[in-house]
Amino acid sequence: MKSFSERCYEVLRKVPTGRVTTYGEIARALGSKGFRAVGMAMNRNPYAPEVPCHRVVGVGGKIGGFASGVDEKIRMLKSEGVDVVEGKVVNFDKVFMEL
DNA sequence: CTAATGACATTTG
DNA sequence: ACAAATGCCATTA
Numbered sequence: 001m002k003s004f005s006e007r008c009y010e011v012l013r014k015v016p017t018g019r020v021t022t023y024g025e026i027a028r029a030l031g032s033k034g035f036r037a038v039g040m041a042m043n044r045n046p047y048a049p050e051v052p053c054h055r056v057v058g059v060g061g062k063i064g065g066f067a068s069g070v071d072e073k074i075r076m077l078k079s080e081g082v083d084v085v086e087g088k089v090v091n092f093d094k095v096f097m098e099l
Numbered sequence: 100c101t102a103a104t105g106a107c108a109t110t111t112g
Numbered sequence: 113a114c115a116a117a118t119g120c121c122a123t124t125a
Contacts, residue, residue, distance in 0.1 A: 004122055023107055027121080034121025039106040041122085058107060065106035073106085 004030065005041030009051045011099050012042075018081040019097040020055045020089055023064075029099035043067050055080075061092030 002010075011029045015021050023035040030038075042053040045067070054076045058064040063084065066073035074084045083090040 027107090032121065033108090035107040036105055036120070037107095037122035040104085040124090042106055044123090045106095053106080056106075059109095063106090067106070070106090 004032070004034070004037055005044060008038050008041040009045075009047050012053065012056060013047070013051050014099070015052055015055050015097045017052075018095065020057050020061070020077070020082060020092070020095050021097045021099060022057060022059055024059055025097075025099045026056065039064070055082075055097075057089055057092075061089030061096075063087045063089070 007030045008026050011026055012021070023038045026038045027033055027035050038056075042051075042056055045051055045053045054066065054073045063070055063073060070087060074087070077084050077089070082095050089095060
């Protein structure tokens with residue numbers, strides 16, 4: 001029996017480079033509305049490079065937060081081709097990955 | 100087992 | 113449109 005967090009990692013690891021998703025989508029994909037619980041799992045993130053937790057943003061493409069710092073998260077996204085301005089993802093609708 | 104917390108989202112002011 | 117308050121779920125103390 002896998003914990004809720006592992007479930008998040010499973011779906012999140014499906015997100016390819018240059019693409020982002022939201023906490024709500026992940027929770028919805030798991031059949032739950034615990035957006036916050038998803039964030040907790042991301043913060044722990046035991047599967048560092050395997051699970052691209054930095055590709056998870058809030059609704060509307062808002063970056064929200066990051067364990068290593070929001071700046072680091074934005075930097076990684078930009079490095080993957082996702083443009084971020086003012087802590088928000090540009091072209092969010094285009095980079096958004098629906099689960 | 101109960102209480103408190105958090106990388107959110109939605110509803111009010 | 114922005115800021116603050118409330119509600120939600122799972123995890124941790």
